[in-house]
Amino acid sequence: MQHLSEQEIVRRENLQKLIDAGIEPYPSDTFDVNATALEIKTNFQPGSEQYQSVSLAGRLMSKRIMGKASFGELQDATGRIQIYISRDDICPGEDKTLYNEAFKKWFDLGDFIGVKGFAFYTQMGECTIHVTELKLLSKSLRPLPVVKTDEEGKVYDAFTDPEQRYRQRYVDLVVNSHVKDVFIKRTKMYNSMREYLNAKGYLEVETPILQPLYGGAAARPFTTHHNTLDMKLYLRIANELYLKRLIVGGFDGVYEFSKDFRNEGMSRFHNPEFTQIELYVAYKDYEWMMNLVEEMIEKVALDLHGTTQIKVGENLIDFKRPWKRFTMYGAIKHFTGIDISEMDEAELRETAKKLHVPVDNTMGKGKIIDEIFGEKCEGELIQPTFITDYPIEMSPLAKKHKSKPGLVERFEAICNKKEICNAFSELNDPIDQRQRFEAQLELGKRGDEEAMVLDEDFLRALEYGMPPTAGLGIGMDRLAMIMTNQPSIQDVLFFPQMKPEKP
RNA sequence: GAUCUGGUAGCUCAGCCGGUAGAGCAAUACACUUUUAAUGUAUGGGCCCUGGGUUCGAAUCCCAGCCAGAUCACCA
DSSP, X not given: OXXXXXXXXXXXXXXXXXXXXXXXXXXXXXXXXXXXXHHHHHHOOTTOSTTSSEEEEEEEEEEEEXXXXXXXXXXXXXXXXXXXXXXXXXXXXXXXXXXXXXXXIIOOTTOEXXXXXXXXXXXXXXXXXXXXXXXXXXXXXXXXXXXXXXTTOOEESOOOOHHHHHHTHHHHHHHOHHHHHHHHHHHHHHHHHHHHXXXXXXXXXXXXXXXXXXXXXXXXXXXXXXXXXXXXXXXXXOOHXXXXXXXXXXXXXXXXXXXXXXXXXOBTTBOSEEEEEEEEEETOOHHHHXXXXXXXXXXXXXXXXXXXXXXXXXXXXXXXXSOEEEEHHHHHHHHHSOOOTTOOHHHHHHHHHHTTOOOOTTOOHHHHHHHHHHHHTGGGOOSOEEEEEEEGGGOTTBOBOSSSTTEEEEEEEEETTEEEEEEEEBOOOHHHHHHHHHHHHHHHHTTOTTOOOOOHHHHHHHHHOOOOEEEEEEEHHHHHHHHHTOSSGGGSSSSOOOOOSOO
């Protein structure tokens, strides 16, 4: 038997009293709604014929009882609206039980109710529903946090404990309306991108999450086991290699919103499962893809906010095209004043030390450059900025640069000090790709747990021939954090990963 | 994984100088037919995260653990 608090006991008693009085606490009938709180508050004019016969449903969120009349608030999916209940209106006959007992005593905050009535403005000027019919739709047995807001919009007793908010997201959503807005924006972001990509004729596809070999990124995977096949399977860390197989198969453009899984550390920027969109377009290169990213993200900002300027923390970020562009060497030169483009490994290591960038002897040339960039440049990039032309060692799936030896045709977009996308001209030379995989195998043998594994079937596909292709990945959670001004990835995931409550 | 901070009523928090566990909201009872964080009066409500220790006595001090957040490390 679970331990019940005083208030939970009271609610269970109220439930029984309702049943005893013949009021069904969990009726099965439909309750037809013809208006929402938001549309009435937005559109209702005093004296208007409109909204004089409305039907609304939602949670009862407050009760102010004044004898034979009461005010309360009904919260539906669109927000809260005040309701006015007068005893003799909802109980026109002799029997006043529905008001005196049920509404005043047995209905609790959080109960779902349905009301019918008409809209009016109170003397205080509050848009209100004068209730003529009241029906209980579902009884609530646990007290919700009671969050109150005064006239100045100051919030009292806000439900703020992050642990409870994430564990009981349903409660968070009920009492913190701004949380709902974040998730609505997140969905709008997906819709906006789908719209953009569909309009270009690209095909949204689905590829395996359970994979016999993981690939397409440098990360440690989750493993699982299939009983019937008696084989080890991995949860995907990226869908890159599958989407490229589809380009081999003859699609010109494919994309997938891909739930990926990485068995690594957690932080306010990392959840073990997260979402990326990956897009592959045949006969294009990374320069072309950069323009697409700018155009698509600018559209997302406009669709979500009606402007390209978005407040994120202390910063105002402007997604208006064109974005700033730096080569990686150019960025390092810009932020440190040092030109490293002609340096060999020893000189780079010396430079890193001079800049107080920690390096060790296992790092090769590419890794050192990446470290310098991460330490000295990334943190400076608030406005969306493209960084292009990465060292080849860091990019085993990207095509060699057409004119700059040692580099690949790759770019990342950095925004608010974080990478939001990664793209390249895809490597489609199967012999080069095999060599790159073999180099990764060497890294793996030396203990790099994130090194890629060699995927023979993917190489076979490339050997049949893949057209020149531009590929893109965008971290949807990171982008959602920026687009909704949230400081933690947990705030843009409905149910972020957590340890169990009880050991 | 490391460091710091926190865990007390349904919610937000005080109490930490060791000596009967507190406030506001919510709940219960009464009053009130246009209120605005409604109001007034009264009442009830607690495994003070868990387990050890110190002490005559621990929410409070010490140790260990659990859970969370922040910062850092790896990474998207």
